[in-house]
Amino acid sequence: MNASPRAIPGPLDVGRLRQDFPILDQQVNGAPLAYLDNAASTQRPLAVLDAMDHYYRHDHANVHRGVHTLSHRATDRYEHARELVRGFLNAASIREVIFTRGTTEAINLVAYTLGQRLKAGDEIVVSELEHHSNIVPWQMLCERTGAVLRVGPITDRGEIDVEAMLALITPATRLVGVAHVSNALGTVNPVAEIIAAARRHGALTLVDGAQAAAHVPVDVRALGCDFYALSGHKLHGPTGIGVLYGRESVLETLPPFQGGGDMIATVSFRGTTYNELPYRFEAGTPAIAEAIGLGAAIEYLGRVGLPAIAAHEEALVDHALARLRDLPGIRFLGNPRQRVGLVSFNIDGIHPHDVGTVLDQRGVAVRAGHHCAMPVMERFGVPGSVRASFALYNTRDEVDRLVEALQLAVRMFAP
Amino acid sequence: MSQGDRGGATTAEPVALDLYQQIVLEHSRRPQNFRRLDTPDRRAEGHNRLCGDKVTLYLRLAGGLLAEVTFEAAGCAICLASASLLTETAAGLSVGTAERLAAGVIGHFDDPAAHALPPALAALDGVRAYPSRIRCATLPWQTLRQALAGPADAIATTEPAE
Ligand SMILES: Cc1ncc(COP(=O)(O)O)c(C=O)c1O
Numbered sequence: 001m002n003a004s005p006r007a008i009p010g011p012l013d014v015g016r017l018r019q020d021f022p023i024l025d026q027q028v029n030g031a032p033l034a035y036l037d038n039a040a041s042t043q044r045p046l047a048v049l050d051a052m053d054h055y056y057r058h059d060h061a062n063v064h065r066g067v068h069t070l071s072h073r074a075t076d077r078y079e080h081a082r083e084l085v086r087g088f089l090n091a092a093s094i095r096e097v098i099f100t101r102g103t104t105e106a107i108n109l110v111a112y113t114l115g116q117r118l119k120a121g122d123e124i125v126v127s128e129l130e131h132h133s134n135i136v137p138w139q140m141l142c143e144r145t146g147a148v149l150r151v152g153p154i155t156d157r158g159e160i161d162v163e164a165m166l167a168l169i170t171p172a173t174r175l176v177g178v179a180h181v182s183n184a185l186g187t188v189n190p191v192a193e194i195i196a197a198a199r200r201h202g203a204l205t206l207v208d209g210a211q212a213a214a215h216v217p218v219d220v221r222a223l224g225c226d227f228y229a230l231s232g233h234k235l236h237g238p239t240g241i242g243v244l245y246g247r248e249s250v251l252e253t254l255p256p257f258q259g260g261g262d263m264i265a266t267v268s269f270r271g272t273t274y275n276e277l278p279y280r281f282e283a284g285t286p287a288i289a290e291a292i293g294l295g296a297a298i299e300y301l302g303r304v305g306l307p308a309i310a311a312h313e314e315a316l317v318d319h320a321l322a323r324l325r326d327l328p329g330i331r332f333l334g335n336p337r338q339r340v341g342l343v344s345f346n347i348d349g350i351h352p353h354d355v356g357t358v359l360d361q362r363g364v365a366v367r368a369g370h371h372c373a374m375p376v377m378e379r380f381g382v383p384g385s386v387r388a389s390f391a392l393y394n395t396r397d398e399v400d401r402l403v404e405a406l407q408l409a410v411r412m413f414a415p
Numbered sequence: 416m417s418q419g420d421r422g423g424a425t426t427a428e429p430v431a432l433d434l435y436q437q438i439v440l441e442h443s444r445r446p447q448n449f450r451r452l453d454t455p456d457r458r459a460e461g462h463n464r465l466c467g468d469k470v471t472l473y474l475r476l477a478g479g480l481l482a483e484v485t486f487e488a489a490g491c492a493i494c495l496a497s498a499s500l501l502t503e504t505a506a507g508l509s510v511g512t513a514e515r516l517a518a519g520v521i522g523h524f525d526d527p528a529a530h531a532l533p534p535a536l537a538a539l540d541g542v543r544a545y546p547s548r549i550r551c552a553t554l555p556w557q558t559l560r561q562a563l564a565g566p567a568d569a570i571a572t573t574e575p576a577e
Contacts, residue, residue, distance in 0.1 A: 351491035353466055357434060357545060369466060383467030383489070412435060413492065415444050 012312045017304065018393050020045040031363030034398035039183050039211060039342055039389035040367050041233045044297070048237060051296035052289045063288055064262060064279070078288050081295030082278075088298045089228060089245050090219040095277040096251065099291050102242035103210040104133040106229035107177070109244055109281060110206055111137035113254040114175065120146030123172045125203075127152040127160045127189070128379055129182045132372045134208045138177065147174070154379060158185040158334020166197045173203040180212035180228075184373035184387070185334040186317075186342030188216060195224050204250065210234050214391065215313060215340045217306050226250045232290060236391075237297035241290035244281070251277050258283040309392045313341030316390045316399055323403045328410055333380050341390035344371075347406065350413045352384045358412060359386075362405040364398075433541035434548070435492065438500075443492035448485040448502035458568050461558030463550055468494045472501075472558045481508050491551050497539055498555035504535050505559060514563050517556045524549045 018024055023043050026033050035043060055077060061070035063078045085097050100106040124138045128151050135149075142149050150173075152165025160178070169176060176198040181188050195205045206227040209218060214235035220228050227250075232241040246254075256263055256274055260283035265273040274280045301309070320343050324330055329348030347355060356368030369384045370377045377384055388402055452458075452473035461470040468490030475483035484502040488495055505513045522530035524543060532540055542552040 351466075351494075353491045353548065353551065354435075354493070357548065377467075412440065413444075 010308060012304065012308050012392060014312070014393060014395055020047065020300075021393055022046065022049075024393060028363040028365070029361050031401075034364045034394075034401050036388040036390065036394065036398065036402060037365045037367050038214075038391040038394075039234075039371075039387060041239070042214060042236045042391050043393070044236055044238070044293070045300050047300045048293045048296045052238065052293040055289050055292050060288070062285055074288055077292050077295075078286070081291040084295040084298045085243050088213075088218070088302075089243075090221050091245050092221065093248060096246055096248050098244040098246060098251075098278040098281045099286050100229075100242045100244050101240055101287070102231040102233070103131075103208060103229045104231075104242075106227075106242055106244035107133055107206065107208065108137045109257045110175075110227050110229075110246075111141045113257055114204070115141045115145055116255050118145040118147045118174060121172065122147040122174045123150055123168075123170070124148070124175050124177065125150045125152060125165065125168045125173055125198075126177045127165060127179070128154045129158070129160065129185060129187065129189075129373065129376050130177070130179055131183050131208065131210065132374070133210075134177050134179060134206075135375070138175075151375075152178075154334075154376075156334075158182070158187050158336045158376075159338075160187075160189050160194075162190055162193060165194065169197055169201050169203060171201055173198065173201055175204045175206060177206040177208065179208040179210075180218070181209075181215065181340050182336075182373070182376070183211045183342075184371045184376040184385070185336060185344055186339040186389070187334065187336035188212075188338035188340060190338075191225070192223050199224060211340065211342075214301065215306075215310055217310075220245050232294040232297065235294075235297055236300060237294035238287075238290040241287045241294050243294075246278075246281075248277065251281070256283070257281050260284045262286070304392060310340075312392060313390045313394075316394055316396065317341040317343060319396055320388065320390075320399045320402065323399065324406070327403070327406055330406075333376070333382070333385050341394075342387065343389075344385045344387045346382055346385050347410060349415060350409060352386045354413065355386045355406065355409050358409040359402070359405045362401065362408070364402050364405045366402070434545055436538045436541055438538040439492060439496040439541075442496035442499040446486075446488075446495050446499035448499065448506075449487065450485050451487055452483065452485055457562040457565060459558045459562035461554045461561065463490070463494070463554050465550065466491070468551060468554055470494065470498050470555050470558050472498075472555065472562050474562050476510070479509055481505055481510065481513055486555065488555075490554070491548075493542060493548055493551040494554055497552045500536055500539065501555045501559060504533065510563055514560065517559045517563070520556045521553050521560075524553060 021043050059073040061074045063075040082094050082097050086094050138149050150168045153161045155161050178194050180191050191207050198205045205225045207225045209228050209230040213230040226247045228245040230243050233239040263275050263280050263283040265275050331346050333344040352368035359366055367387045455473035456476040457474040459472050470488040473485045484506045486498045488498050519530045523532050539552050542548050
């Protein structure tokens with residue numbers, strides 16, 4: 001059932017893989033599109049588009065409700081996607097796999113439900129390199145409950161200062177939240193070590209896996225985390241779907257999130273009883289086609305092979321770093337020793353948005369701005385940065401075109 | 416650095432010329448009137464929260480005219496050039512005329528047919544083709560409106576797209 005017939009880490013046949021992604025085959029401003037904004041959102045292979053299309057053409061009905069054939073089919077396909085996610089994350093049971101709208105909703109679900117048992121003086125610890133979606137829900141929770149948010153600092157390399165972060169974790173800590181991979185710097189964080197320390201103090205742990213899932217193999221049981229959040233659109237799946245993995249014994253203790261259909265067992269005006277896991281946390285008609293699309297994306301990643309993808313992206317980022325180093329005035333944000341295929345930088349005297357626009361004129365799509373990680377920008381004393389992020393379909397040639405377009409920007413804006 | 420130093424005017428480098436016209440590049444490299452006034456009659460700050468651009472405008476008024484217009488800014492080339500051009504075009508105007516000019520420049524990016532740009536600002540027209548950058552061009556003009564409306568110290572913020 002788990003589709004990874006050839007997960008041998010050999011070199012990817014990128015030319016062939018690119019044919020799976022019709023969106024890549026287009027001209028942008030007169031040049032072939034070089035899509036290097038994968039950390040913001042990846043593109044979808046035909047396997048995902050076809051799975052969703054097929055579902056809508058043949059199988060759509062509401063799930064968990066009808067006695068008719070289509071409803072059974074829709075339910076089977078939706079639940080099969082949940083099983084694929086379970087396998088992908090190596091969760092112990094599908095009871096631990098909750099579909100959400102994305103990482104943001106997954107983290108908010110935890111912050112909201114956990115919040116009901118927090119009190120003044122409790123503490124939550126996150127790192128300085130978190131995405132806003134792993135900061136703001138905790139700030140809101142602290143405002144509601146009087147709990148305190150503590151922030152583990154990062155170093156000039158753009159790595160979490162593990163010693164300093166662990167020193168913040170005490171018996172008052174209720175939850176430690178940390179990104180598996182930083183979206184602003186590309187750093188792969190030592191999450192297992194942080195989780196182990198948190199557990200020694202009896203704190204819950206949440207890993208924001210939005211940037212990790214398409215690039216590094218994830219095993220929630222090996223990590224030992226209580227929660228793991230991810231977004232479908234960052235791993236070649238659809239938008240509007242994501243996952244919250246939650247350890248069953250922890251989920252059992254949490255109150256419901258939203259109320260409505262599907263999350264109940266019985267409703268009466270005398271009182272309502274709630275459904276079992278994971279449905280208790282999935283109120284209302286879910287994003288069925290998107291879940292099926294996510295399942296197809298996971299199967300696709302399995303067929304291509306995450307180890308091979310990771311090796312390919314590492315080669316791309318090494319090539320990019322080697323070539324970018326010679327660019328006049330370049331300043332990298334961080335220099336993490338463990339990183340994914342992502343590079344974040346500024347060029348002296350040129351605003352990141354101007355760089356982004358010049359690159360766009362050459363068909364090269366990058367992100368320019370604060371990347372929803374304003375504390376990271378503040379840490380490095382810049383208003384924003386240029387970020388190029390690679391996926392399985394990117395090529396060395398595209399990296400070279402990035403560098404050439406940057407050389408052009410330097411010539412244009414040189415004082 | 417041998418080729419392309421005419422700002423991409425060769426056919427090999429037809430890049431973003433409509434946006435980064437020579438005038439825009441020159442004003443962004445060497446902004447005019449880039450200095451603070453220690454005792455301005457009006458001062459306003461403009462922020463673009465989306466990209467962190469920040470403009471501070473200083474006005475000295477005399478007899479109902481903008482006797483001196485200066486600015487400080489941290490921002491992209493478009494924002495810097497627009498602010499620099501603003502200080503040149505608004506200086507010497509009456510408060511009422513400057514207000515109409517600012518409203519017209521901002522209006523131009525919504526409805527160019529209804530609001531023509533004065534020739535001195537024609538270089539900004541290229542920004543229209545880059546919707547995500549229009550805010551960069553209009554921020555200084557919004558800040559000017561804020562300064563003209565008073566109080567002596569005002570803050571303008573351009574919000575992310577509604
Ligand atoms: C590290 C990280 N966390 C969380 C998110 C939020 O993901 P989403 O917007 O899909 O909910 C992102 C997306 O940019 C991210 O990079």
